[in-house]
Amino acid sequence: MRRHAGPLALLRWGISLVLMLFVLLLVTFLIGKAAPIDPVLQVVGDRASPEAYQEARHRLGLDRPVYEQFARYVANAARGDLGRSTSTGRPVGEDLRQYFPATLELATLGIALGVLFGVPLGMLAAHQHNRWIDQLLRLVGLLGYSVPVFWLGLVGLLVFYAKLGWVGGPGRLDDIYQYTVDSWSNLVLVDTLRAGNAEAFRNGLSHLVLPAALLGYFSLAYISRMTRAFFLEELSKEYVLTARVKGASELRVLVRHVLPNVAAPLLTVIALSYAVLLEGAVLTETVFSWPGIGLYITNALFSADVSAVLGGTLLVGLCFVLLNTLTDVFGLLMDPRART
Amino acid sequence: MRTRICAALIGTLLSLSAWAATPKDTLVVAKNIDDIVSLDPAEAFEFSSGEVVANIYEPLVRYDPQDPTKLKPGLASSWKPAADGKSIEFTLRKNAVFESGNPVRAEDVLFSYQRVLRLNKAPAFILAQLGWTPDNIAQMVRQPAPGTLQLSWSGDFGPAYVLNVLAARPGAIVDQKLVLQNEQAGDLGNGWLMRNSAGSGPYKLKLYKPKEVVLLEANKQAANPPKTGSVLIKSIAEPATQRLLIESGDADIVRDLGADQIDALKSRNDIRLEEFPAAAVHFVALNLQNDKLRNPAIWEAMRYLIDYDGISKQLLRGQMRIHQAFLPVGFAGALTTTPYKLDPEHAKAILAKAGVNGLEMDMDVINSPRFMDMAQSIQASMAKAGIKVNLVPGTGSQVITRYRARKHQAILLYWGPDFYDPHSNAKSFAYNVDNSDGAYQSTTTWRNSWLIPELSAKTLAALREADPAKRATLYQGLQKEVQANSPFIIGFQEQNRVALRSNVKGYVQGPVADLVQYDGVTK
Numbered sequence: 004m005r006r007h008a009g010p011l012a013l014l015r016w017g018i019s020l021v022l023m024l025f026v027l028l029l030v031t032f033l034i035g036k037a038a039p040i041d042p043v044l045q046v047v048g049d050r051a052s053p054e055a056y057q058e059a060r061h062r063l064g065l066d067r068p069v070y071e072q073f074a075r076y077v078a079n080a081a082r083g084d085l086g087r088s089t090s091t092g093r094p095v096g097e098d099l100r101q102y103f104p105a106t107l108e109l110a111t112l113g114i115a116l117g118v119l120f121g122v123p124l125g126m127l128a129a130h131q132h133n134r135w136i137d138q139l140l141r142l143v144g145l146l147g148y149s150v151p152v153f154w155l156g157l158v159g160l161l162v163f164y165a166k167l168g169w170v171g172g173p174g175r176l177d178d179i180y181q182y183t184v185d186s187w188s189n190l191v192l193v194d195t196l197r198a199g200n201a202e203a204f205r206n207g208l209s210h211l212v213l214p215a216a217l218l219g220y221f222s223l224a225y226i227s228r229m230t231r232a233f234f235l236e237e238l239s240k241e242y243v244l245t246a247r248v249k250g251a252s253e254l255r256v257l258v259r260h261v262l263p264n265v266a267a268p269l270l271t272v273i274a275l276s277y278a279v280l281l282e283g284a285v286l287t288e289t290v291f292s293w294p295g296i297g298l299y300i301t302n303a304l305f306s307a308d309v310s311a312v313l314g315g316t317l318l319v320g321l322c323f324v325l326l327n328t329l330t331d332v333f334g335l336l337m338d339p340r341a342r343t
Numbered sequence: 344m345r346t347r348i349c350a351a352l353i354g355t356l357l358s359l360s361a362w363a364a365t366p367k368d369t370l371v372v373a374k375n376i377d378d379i380v381s382l383d384p385a386e387a388f389e390f391s392s393g394e395v396v397a398n399i400y401e402p403l404v405r406y407d408p409q410d411p412t413k414l415k416p417g418l419a420s421s422w423k424p425a426a427d428g429k430s431i432e433f434t435l436r437k438n439a440v441f442e443s444g445n446p447v448r449a450e451d452v453l454f455s456y457q458r459v460l461r462l463n464k465a466p467a468f469i470l471a472q473l474g475w476t477p478d479n480i481a482q483m484v485r486q487p488a489p490g491t492l493q494l495s496w497s498g499d500f501g502p503a504y505v506l507n508v509l510a511a512r513p514g515a516i517v518d519q520k521l522v523l524q525n526e527q528a529g530d531l532g533n534g535w536l537m538r539n540s541a542g543s544g545p546y547k548l549k550l551y552k553p554k555e556v557v558l559l560e561a562n563k564q565a566a567n568p569p570k571t572g573s574v575l576i577k578s579i580a581e582p583a584t585q586r587l588l589i590e591s592g593d594a595d596i597v598r599d600l601g602a603d604q605i606d607a608l609k610s611r612n613d614i615r616l617e618e619f620p621a622a623a624v625h626f627v628a629l630n631l632q633n634d635k636l637r638n639p640a641i642w643e644a645m646r647y648l649i650d651y652d653g654i655s656k657q658l659l660r661g662q663m664r665i666h667q668a669f670l671p672v673g674f675a676g677a678l679t680t681t682p683y684k685l686d687p688e689h690a691k692a693i694l695a696k697a698g699v700n701g702l703e704m705d706m707d708v709i710n711s712p713r714f715m716d717m718a719q720s721i722q723a724s725m726a727k728a729g730i731k732v733n734l735v736p737g738t739g740s741q742v743i744t745r746y747r748a749r750k751h752q753a754i755l756l757y758w759g760p761d762f763y764d765p766h767s768n769a770k771s772f773a774y775n776v777d778n779s780d781g782a783y784q785s786t787t788t789w790r791n792s793w794l795i796p797e798l799s800a801k802t803l804a805a806l807r808e809a810d811p812a813k814r815a816t817l818y819q820g821l822q823k824e825v826q827a828n829s830p831f832i833i834g835f836q837e838q839n840r841v842a843l844r845s846n847v848k849g850y851v852q853g854p855v856a857d858l859v860q861y862d863g864v865t866k
Contacts, residue, residue, distance in 0.1 A: 038741075039744060040738065040740040040741050041744040044743055046380065046465075047388075047464065047465040048388045048465040050761055050785040051464075051465045051467075052468045052471065054463065055464065055465065055468065058463055059464075089380075092380055092381050092537050092553070093537075101552065101553075157583050157587075160584065164587065164591065165587045165590055165591050168591075172587065172593050173579060178365060178369065178371055178575055178593075179366050181556070182550055182558060289580055289581050290581055290583075292577070292579045292584055294552075294554055294555045294578075299554070302377060302554070305739075305740070306740055307740060
């Protein structure tokens with residue numbers, strides 16, 4: 004019986020994935036339909052003749068019943084055809100290939116910074132529970148939560164880009180490099196490395212560093228608070244006392260004894276923060292003129308560009324599901340009790 | 344060891360410093376280009392795409408942004424209206440070639456017009472109003488001798504108007520051979536031209552990434568190659584970011600600044616600020632489908648209930664100027680008198696005399712900061728005479744969707760002309776002969792249900808007039824009538840404020856998107 008659990012679990016997981024994405028699509032589709040916006044206007048403008056209007060409406064398939072439109076969309080999506088965006092005039096798949104890597108690059112660096120600093124700081128805060136360091140870190144975390152991101156972004160640009168000139172400005176590369184580097188993966192760091200252009204790579208990094216640090220700070224705020232809470236709970240347990248009695252150093256207690264025990268919930272927190280970043284940060288993207296998925300979906304939503312919204316939602320939904328599954332698998336691997 | 348890694352990291356970060364100026368032979372323009380749907384001249388109908396098309400393609404005749412009152416040769420070197428006023432004969436410019444090296448032929452002209460009509464996208468109606476259809480266009484555009492073209496039209500209007508139609512965006516001439524080589528599934532090259540170019544203008548399209556960048560490169564085949572090799576238009580939506588870019592020298596021209604940014608840039612001597620009137624007139628319109636709004640005394644009173652000075656001098660300083668007629672400044676015949684001022688007492692007297700009290704109305708408004716600021720000011724000033732205005736904010740598409748269906752009561756909106764001819768606005772504000780629900784028109788008059796047979800006749804007379812000076816006088820008369828007695832309270836004209844690095848010379852921006860030319864700019 005147990006031997007079949009693997010494939011069966013995989014099947015169950017597959018079915019629930021498909022169901023989840025289907026429901027996600029359905030809800031997004033219905034919201035798109037309920038919005039009191041006429042998508043045809045986006046295509047032909049509001050001055051077109053009634054004939055041109057009708058023709059565009061027909062071309063978009065909007066003259067068919069709503070359930071048929073949805074069925075058609077799902078059937079096409081299953082074949083990998085996400086339809087055409089009315090606001091860019093391109094296939095949605097092509098749009099996503101352009102915009103998602105921008106977000107992916109930013110979010111990945113952001114979460115890396117968030118984890119790199121957030122976890123140790125959280126551990127430190129737990130260790131120094133209620134002392135001044137804890138209070139200071141609490142303040143830092145609170146600021147991360149409550150300061151509006153567009154404000155911090157603009158101030159960051161003003162100081163580090165306009166005044167000091169330490170980092171690159173808005174956009175992903177300086178104009179000089181932007182169109183000399185072949186967009187192979189649309190990940191600037193990868194593309195510039197692939198082209199062997201070290202200067203362009205450094206330039207890309209200089210553009211990336213500020214928005215990534217900003218996103219990193221926001222995820223740091225959350226991650227460090229959660230780390231602190233997880234550690235505090237564990238630190239009062241008997242095995243910690245035992246370890247200390249046996250003469251283990253504090254660092255060893257925190258890293259070797261406690262960390263493995265909080266790893267699973269901590270990973271979930273990190274994965275969810277990552278997923279949130281992957282969804283795209285509209286305000287950050289606006290301030291830094293970062294052509295990412297958040298801005299793409301938001302703009303599409305405003306112009307009732309249903310295919311683009313659905314395509315974007317599908318991709319973000321997939322990211323959530325994948326990250327969730329990955330953390331589950333990791334949790335299983337890390338937890339000896341779950342392995343049997 | 345650890346300190347060495349730290350030092351290396353900090354060193355790397357510091358050395359990332361980027362004091363980049365813009366590339367020498369490239370003009371870098373920062374503006375919001377999110378509105379672009381297509382760069383195919385048969386489809387482009389947005390502001391940003393309009394200026395790109397104007398720099399890539401040539402129509403037969405065109406307006407020069409340096410002096411937009413005179414029509415200049417485009418691909419036609421000369422033209423002559425026939426004696427009966429029903430056709431025009433054009434002589435094509437000798438040795439004109441497209442960017443591909445293909446010569447410009449009369450066939451390309453016919454193909455370009457036919458293409459617009461067959462594709463039937465948003466701007467097709469501009470050509471279709473000449474009585475042109477995909478079927479009859481071959482009879483309307485003929486080639487009497489090599490290198491000449493005879494264009495005729497059906498409809499009661501003069502050559503002055505037809506020339507303006509041909510100077511408009513869908514009048515751009517494309518390279519038939521190149522376009523047809525890239526045709527897919529009978530789309531007449533539409534999919535390809537959305538992202539590529541096939542024109543004879545000063546620039547060609549090098550790269551287009553939606554919502555990110557448009558890169559134009561000098562067309563070496565052009566009759567007058569541009570002074571600056573490339574133009575890079577990058578999409579920067581946030582005005583505060585635009586300000587940082589121009590301050591740092593990472594942009595040569597920024598186009599969407601607000602009052603705050605302008606104030607901040609005033610003191611810099613390496614940056615120059617310029618103002619250009621844009622063609623959009625802003626107005627409040629009352630939908631006469633609502634019985635309670637039909638009383639002309641209400642229209643009259645409301646003209647005295649807008650704080651013109653407050654909005655143009657404080658609230659939207661530099662973005663709006665007071666303008667109370669339907670033709671914007673920059674158009675031949677524009678009426679510049681501004682007889683109305685905020686005067687609640689006078690408005691109250693008008694309402695009392697007409698026996699109107701307790702008037703309440705919903706006003707649809709686009710929820711962008713500019714419109715919301717204006718709407719709130721209007722709401723406050725209307726209240727001074729006892730008119731209660733409830734704001735109904737929505738996104739642009741939402742508001743327009745309701746407006747088209749005539750479901751609004753009042754609306755705060757703007758109107759920009761379809762192309763550079765006074766009739767485009769006159770038709771919108773002073774022509775409506777069929778008010779039925781089935782006779783949909785995109786005009787301001789129909790959408791607000793204002794039926795005006797007499798005024799419409801005068802509008803048609805102005806359209807027919809062949810003499811430009813007489814025509815301008817006729818439009819002045821029309822504007823006065825609409826200004827004094829219509830359910831439209833026109834209050835403002837938009838103004839574009841542009842910041843340029845002080846080494847940038849020769850930039851001029853006309854009132855419509857087609858009049859933004861980069862080929863004369865140097866830096």
